[in-house]
Amino acid sequence: MRIFVPADALARALGADAVAEALVAAAAARGETVQIVRNGSRGMAWLEPLVEVDGPAGRRAFGPFAPVDAAALFEAPDAHPKALGLTAELPFLKRQTRITFARVGVIDPADLADYQAHGGLSGLRRALAMAPEAVVDEVVESGLRGRGGAGFPTGIKWRTVAGAGIGQKYIVCNADEGDSGSFADRMLIEGDPFALIEGMVIAGLAVGADRGLVYLRSEYPDAIAVLTRAVDLAREAGLLGPSVLGSGHGFDIELRIGAGAYVCGEETALLNSIEGKRGTVRAKPPLPAIEGLWGKPTVVNNVLSLATVPAILAQGAAHYRDLGIGRSRGTMPLQLAGNVRFGGLFEVPFGLTLGEIVNSVGGGTASGRPVKAVQVGGPLGAWFPPALFDTPFGYEEFAAAGGLIGHAGLVVVDDTADMLALARFAMEFCAIESCGKCTPCRIGSVRGVETIDRIAAGDAAAEPLLRDLCETMRLGSLCALGGFAPYPVLSALNHFPADFARTSEAAE
Amino acid sequence: MTLTDRVADICRAHSGTEGALLPILHAVQAEYGHVPPLALPTVAKALGVTVAEVQGVVSFYHDFRAAPPGRHVLKICRAEACQAMGGAALAEAAKARLGVDWHGTSAQGVTLEPVFCLGLCAAAPAAMLNGVLAARVDATRLGEMLAEAGA
Numbered sequence: 001m002r003i004f005v006p007a008d009a010l011a012r013a014l015g016a017d018a019v020a021e022a023l024v025a026a027a028a029a030r031g032e033t034v035q036i037v038r039n040g041s042r043g044m045a046w047l048e049p050l051v052e053v054d055g056p057a058g059r060r061a062f063g064p065f066a067p068v069d070a071a072a073l074f075e076a077p078d079a080h081p082k083a084l085g086l087t088a089e090l091p092f093l094k095r096q097t098r099i100t101f102a103r104v105g106v107i108d109p110a111d112l113a114d115y116q117a118h119g120g121l122s123g124l125r126r127a128l129a130m131a132p133e134a135v136v137d138e139v140v141e142s143g144l145r146g147r148g149g150a151g152f153p154t155g156i157k158w159r160t161v162a163g164a165g166i167g168q169k170y171i172v173c174n175a176d177e178g179d180s181g182s183f184a185d186r187m188l189i190e191g192d193p194f195a196l197i198e199g200m201v202i203a204g205l206a207v208g209a210d211r212g213l214v215y216l217r218s219e220y221p222d223a224i225a226v227l228t229r230a231v232d233l234a235r236e237a238g239l240l241g242p243s244v245l246g247s248g249h250g251f252d253i254e255l256r257i258g259a260g261a262y263v264c265g266e267e268t269a270l271l272n273s274i275e276g277k278r279g280t281v282r283a284k285p286p287l288p289a290i291e292g293l294w295g296k297p298t299v300v301n302n303v304l305s306l307a308t309v310p311a312i313l314a315q316g317a318a319h320y321r322d323l324g325i326g327r328s329r330g331t332m333p334l335q336l337a338g339n340v341r342f343g344g345l346f347e348v349p350f351g352l353t354l355g356e357i358v359n360s361v362g363g364g365t366a367s368g369r370p371v372k373a374v375q376v377g378g379p380l381g382a383w384f385p386p387a388l389f390d391t392p393f394g395y396e397e398f399a400a401a402g403g404l405i406g407h408a409g410l411v412v413v414d415d416t417a418d419m420l421a422l423a424r425f426a427m428e429f430c431a432i433e434s435c436g437k438c439t440p441c442r443i444g445s446v447r448g449v450e451t452i453d454r455i456a457a458g459d460a461a462a463e464p465l466l467r468d469l470c471e472t473m474r475l476g477s478l479c480a481l482g483g484f485a486p487y488p489v490l491s492a493l494n495h496f497p498a499d500f501a502r503t504s505e506a507a508e
Numbered sequence: 509m510t511l512t513d514r515v516a517d518i519c520r521a522h523s524g525t526e527g528a529l530l531p532i533l534h535a536v537q538a539e540y541g542h543v544p545p546l547a548l549p550t551v552a553k554a555l556g557v558t559v560a561e562v563q564g565v566v567s568f569y570h571d572f573r574a575a576p577p578g579r580h581v582l583k584i585c586r587a588e589a590c591q592a593m594g595g596a597a598l599a600e601a602a603k604a605r606l607g608v609d610w611h612g613t614s615a616q617g618v619t620l621e622p623v624f625c626l627g628l629c630a631a632a633p634a635a636m637l638n639g640v641l642a643a644r645v646d647a648t649r650l651g652e653m654l655a656e657a658g659a
């Protein structure tokens with residue numbers, strides 16, 4: 001009997017290890033032999049730990065599973081109180097189009113053979129048979145845009161690096177994933193690390209780079225462990241090393257661990273951090289594609305951008321490009337977080353409206369109270385009120401509605417949320433995380449906190465000051481930390497003026 | 509072995525690494541629980557940079573501590589998804605129970621640190637005690653976690 005118990009950090013944080021132990025003990029007590037596979041997560045947080053059992057009709061799901069549920073799984077699985085039926089039939093999964101996350105939760109992330117049995121390495125094999133320019137063209141054709149936030153076309157970035165002469169070049173994977181409400185990079189690395197490795201190798205072939213570095217945040221100990229092991233396994237199997245799959249092309253990957261600075265997710269701060277410096281932002285130009293790590297041409301891509309490339313190569317650019325809306329092609333792994341009933345990872349083509357995502361996919365709030373607002377795209381993203389729930393999920397569509405999709409994390413809050421407090425938090429976060437290079441960000445954010453405190457104390461005259469300050473930060477900041485922090489602040493102020501209309505009497 | 513010798517060993521183990529400063533500082537902190545100021549001259553010498561430069565890097569990153577933490581380190585997520593599920597109340601409960609503010613160490617030896625997102629935002633609020641993650645944490649669960657850790 002083969003039983004799947006996720007080793008994903010979220011599942012473990014909800015007791016998956018104890019569940020795995022209980023299952024082994026319960027099987028032993030009955031004299032049965034079981035094989036426990038520690039897979040990634042299927043992305044349904046409310047069902048974790050989600051246990052699955054192999055069966056003739058497919059995998060059957062049970063959850064949320066507790067150690068006390070173990071014995072019954074061997075006695076009468078069909079009548080098990082936590083039985084959910086066939087995993088593939090669960091509505092949350094059935095409605096998805098999984099391309100980037102096709103294998104996450106399905107395979108054993110420590111088993112390269114399992115990876116290949118589920119389509120792994122076919123993209124790389126195809127790439128190895130192509131000219132490097134053709135690989136770049138294929139990625140351009142797919143319409144894939146950077147999933148780290150800025151949405152720059154991945155293939156175009158690669159073309160710049162490919163054209164930057166010969167000599168040392170680097171592929172840097174941005175796995176700093178600092179946005180609140182985001183966990184797709186973590187889940188991908190923990191559930192399908194070879195997809196990231198394969199994507200980095202393909203990027204290396206395409207642009208002529210033989211060294212890759214992954215900058216992974218220290219807050220993700222499980223992902224660090226899984227990726228470290230996967231890189232070792234890939235090296236043993238010849239997927240990494242002096243001759244990738246015997247092709248004669250060399251490529252190897254090194255891990256670098258962050259140290260708790262949000263701004264190091266910004267690509268030039270990240271490069272400084274890898275170089276052993278303070279994580280301050282560099283002025284652009286030069287672009288990292290021309291002068292990146294140690295001054296060499298460097299591709300910096302998000303985990304999801306890189307991990308999607310193998311599927312694009314394997315299935316062809318058209319398959320990916322034909323999904324989505326407008327200039328947002330393909331699928332996006334949405335992350336539903338905060339006060340939401342069905343939280344987790346939901347990969348779909350671009351184009352669902354925000355309301356469909358929050359209410360129909362997410363099921364509204366976990367508290368059962370009305371949805372007040374949704375912050376999309378991390379701490380620098382705007383708060384969307386229900387009045388804007390008809391906004392289709394896409395880069396341009398969200399920009400037109402005064403927001404951004406960022407890394408596609410969505411944080412839902414219910415009607416008890418205090419939008420003034422959340423606006424204050426955005427300024428406080430900017431003050432804590434500012435790299436200090438420019439005044440509007442470093443000083444402006446501190447002033448922002450003070451100004452919001454004045455509004456909270458009933459000083460209505462402070463509101464125009466706050467707006468001026470936001471304008472100064474927006475226009476005068478070198479990077480999006482200071483430049484976009486006004487988004488959550490102004491969206492809260494504009495959409496929820498009542499939360500800022502505190503009379504002095506009320507404050508006293 | 510003296511601190512200086514041990515830190516020199518750590519630096520030597522990283523001599524083949526380009527941009528070794530962060531890996532070295534992580535290794536030093538893994539061993540001592542903090543980055544002792546006394547270690548900085550050794551690190552600076554090994555890398556051929558000034559002590560001020562090393563100090564500048566240490567102070568830039570939130571992870572690196574200048575002083576040893578308590579026997580236990582409790583990190584509570586302060587970011588938005590956790591706030592949406594009562595994270596601020598959890599933090600207040602922790603502060604009250606431990607009798608400290610952020611970065612303080614309680615009489616029982618628990619250091620309380622803020623963290624901005626642990627990637628468990630779909631099962632908020634999240635915390636980490638001595639490197640072990642916990643999700644959907646409330647004040648009761650927090651009490652159990654501290655008790656289990658003997659704090």
Ligand SMILES: Cc1cc2nc3c(=O)[nH]c(=O)nc-3n(C[C@H](O)[C@H](O)[C@H](O)COP(=O)(O)O)c2cc1C
Nearest residue numbers: 146147148174176177178265266267301302305480
């Ligand atoms: C303050 C700040 C934080 C960022 N954090 C991240 C991050 O955690 N992960 C990420 O991939 N990109 C992050 N970015 C975006 C990167 O600068 C860069 O655009 C991205 O890594 C490029 O990869 P992509 O084209 O594949 O998205 C951040 C940007 C800013 C301004």
Ligand code: SF4
Nearest residue numbers: 435437438441479482
């Ligand atoms: S906006 Fe803030 S984080 Fe960005 S470069 Fe300026 S000071 Fe640094």
Ligand code: FES
Nearest residue numbers: 585590626628629
């Ligand atoms: S916001 Fe707290 S874990 Fe992500």
